Amino acid sequence: MSEAASQAQAAPRVKPAPTLDNALAMGPVGRLDPRAKLVVVFAYSLLMALAYSPVMAALGVLLGFGLVAWARLGWKVFISRLVAVNLFTAFLWLFLPWQISLGQSVWGLGLVYNPDGLALALLVTLKANAVFLALLALLGSSPVNDIFHALAHLKVPSKLVTMFLLFYRYLHVMRHEYQRLRQAMQVRGFQPGSNLRTYKTYAQLMGILLVRSLERSERVYQAMLCRGFGGTFWLLDHFSWRRADTGFCLMSGLVLIVLALLQWSGISWN
Amino acid sequence: MELIRLEGVSFAYAGRPPVFQGMDFSLSQGQRLGILGPNGAGKSTLFQICLGLLHPQQGKVYARGSLCQGEKDFRALRRELGYLFQDPDDQLFCLTVAEDVAFGPLNLGKGHREVQRLVTDTLDSLGLGDYGRRLTYQLSGGEKRLISLATVLAMQPKALLLDEPSTGLDSERAAAMEKVLDESNLSWAMVSHDQSLLERTCHNIVRLEGGLLKDLP
Numbered sequence: 001m002s003e004a005a006s007q008a009q010a011a012p013r014v015k016p017a018p019t020l021d022n023a024l025a026m027g028p029v030g031r032l033d034p035r036a037k038l039v040v041v042f043a044y045s046l047l048m049a050l051a052y053s054p055v056m057a058a059l060g061v062l063l064g065f066g067l068v069a070w071a072r073l074g075w076k077v078f079i080s081r082l083v084a085v086n087l088f089t090a091f092l093w094l095f096l097p098w099q100i101s102l103g104q105s106v107w108g109l110g111l112v113y114n115p116d117g118l119a120l121a122l123l124v125t126l127k128a129n130a131v132f133l134a135l136l137a138l139l140g141s142s143p144v145n146d147i148f149h150a151l152a153h154l155k156v157p158s159k160l161v162t163m164f165l166l167f168y169r170y171l172h173v174m175r176h177e178y179q180r181l182r183q184a185m186q187v188r189g190f191q192p193g194s195n196l197r198t199y200k201t202y203a204q205l206m207g208i209l210l211v212r213s214l215e216r217s218e219r220v221y222q223a224m225l226c227r228g229f230g231g232t233f234w235l236l237d238h239f240s241w242r243r244a245d246t247g248f249c250l251m252s253g254l255v256l257i258v259l260a261l262l263q264w265s266g267i268s269w270n
Numbered sequence: 271m272e273l274i275r276l277e278g279v280s281f282a283y284a285g286r287p288p289v290f291q292g293m294d295f296s297l298s299q300g301q302r303l304g305i306l307g308p309n310g311a312g313k314s315t316l317f318q319i320c321l322g323l324l325h326p327q328q329g330k331v332y333a334r335g336s337l338c339q340g341e342k343d344f345r346a347l348r349r350e351l352g353y354l355f356q357d358p359d360d361q362l363f364c365l366t367v368a369e370d371v372a373f374g375p376l377n378l379g380k381g382h383r384e385v386q387r388l389v390t391d392t393l394d395s396l397g398l399g400d401y402g403r404r405l406t407y408q409l410s411g412g413e414k415r416l417i418s419l420a421t422v423l424a425m426q427p428k429a430l431l432l433d434e435p436s437t438g439l440d441s442e443r444a445a446a447m448e449k450v451l452d453e454s455n456l457s458w459a460m461v462s463h464d465q466s467l468l469e470r471t472c473h474n475i476v477r478l479e480g481g482l483l484k485d486l487p
Binding site for chain 2 (some may be wrong): 165173234
């Protein structure tokens with residue numbers, strides 16, 4: 001389809017959205033059945049969320065790095081997302097190690113160093129990163145579409161899956177609409193600054209986006225009705241479960257059990 | 271065989287002057303009707319009333335001679351009348367092209383294998399055979415428009431309601447679309463403000479003006 005390609009090139013291209021699609025890896029992890037990956041990542045996230053020892057969380061991070069390496073995601077994507085996640089955890093390090101001590105008067109408030117807070121910040125950071133790395137490696141290596149379908153196959157309520165699907169589909173339309181509006185503002189000489197006019201303009205921009213998406217949602221629903229929508233989003237693709245998927249599930253189950261035993265078998269970590 | 275008939279339809283959007291006042295409209299099998307009208311004349315509104323997406327304050331809608339009263343009647347009507355929306359982004363709500371084309375047939379309760387075949391055949395007929403796995407939001411405007419047509423055709427309707435079908439198509443694609451329509455045995459009502467397009471594709475043309483359909487002078 002060279003004609004299509006030339007047409008695609010002629011159309012003004014906007015910079016690609018920072019979605020999971022861009023991180024698509026074609027390594028061995030990318031070929032695993034998304035259903036297997038979803039189940040494993042869910043169990044793993046649950047375990048990590050419940051973990052209370054830093055050693056365990058650190059093990060989780062190591063495991064996560066292993067998965068990312070195995071999934072062969074691009075390093076650039078990986079680093080940029082790692083930074084984004086840890087911008088949040090940085091705040092924990094900033095605030096948690098300090099405790100407010102009450103003095104004699106209101107003015108006597110003082111900040112006191114609290115080592116427990118520091119330990120907590122470390123634990124949360126490790127846990128967050130462990131979960132994030134596993135999510136990125138396992139879910140980031142499948143097309144978003146496949147993940148939604150896998151959710152449906154795993155009997156997640158169809159309303160939820162439909163909502164995810166439509167959300168993801170129209171996120172792109174909204175982004176285009178937002179960019180068009182921004183451009184319309186720019187060509188009429190709008191320069192954002194730190195002033196009331198800018199805030200007002202942005203508020204209007206958001207308002208217009210909201211109204212437009214409301215109207216669009218009505219039209220989309222009409223389009224769905226026109227094609228006989230009766231509440232079910234049917235699935236066209238079916239995944240094929242391979243031997244490698246069973247192997248992956250068994251291996252992951254084993255690792256998760258070992259981790260759980262390490263955590264709750266009564267071994268003291270201190 | 272009359273497919274759809276509107277009788278004495280009056281419609282107004284809340285707080286705005288009426289779009290239609292006592293308007294009549296009908297489309298029969300074998301008919302190819304062009305509807306010409308300026309922007310805001312109510313061309314899209316007409317189609318939405320036909321399919322029960324908007325409800326007129328007055329007047330009646332008949333499908334194959336029987337009165338449409340509730341959602342159930344319109345549901346049956348929507349299988350026979352395929353509606354091509356003005357904005358393809360409204361029409362393509364699935365993530366991949368194949369899923370979108372399959373959406374209608376699956377809703378009609380067709381079997382999986384039959385749907386797969388329908389999807390391939392429909393896309394092939396529009397020269398879009400290799401588009402099945404493409405993501406809808408990454409298509410160009412013209413591609414989206416043609417895929418929208420494919421989603422409508424895959425439901426194997428008897429007639430089409432086409433809302434500005436050539437918008438966003440380059441001349442080559444527009445010609446391809448006209449050819450597909452012309453070679454089909456479909457009836458349609460097509461609204462456009464492009465008179466030459468209507469003259470090429472339709473048997474007779476009416477003008478929508480002041481809320482009424484009038485014959486061209």
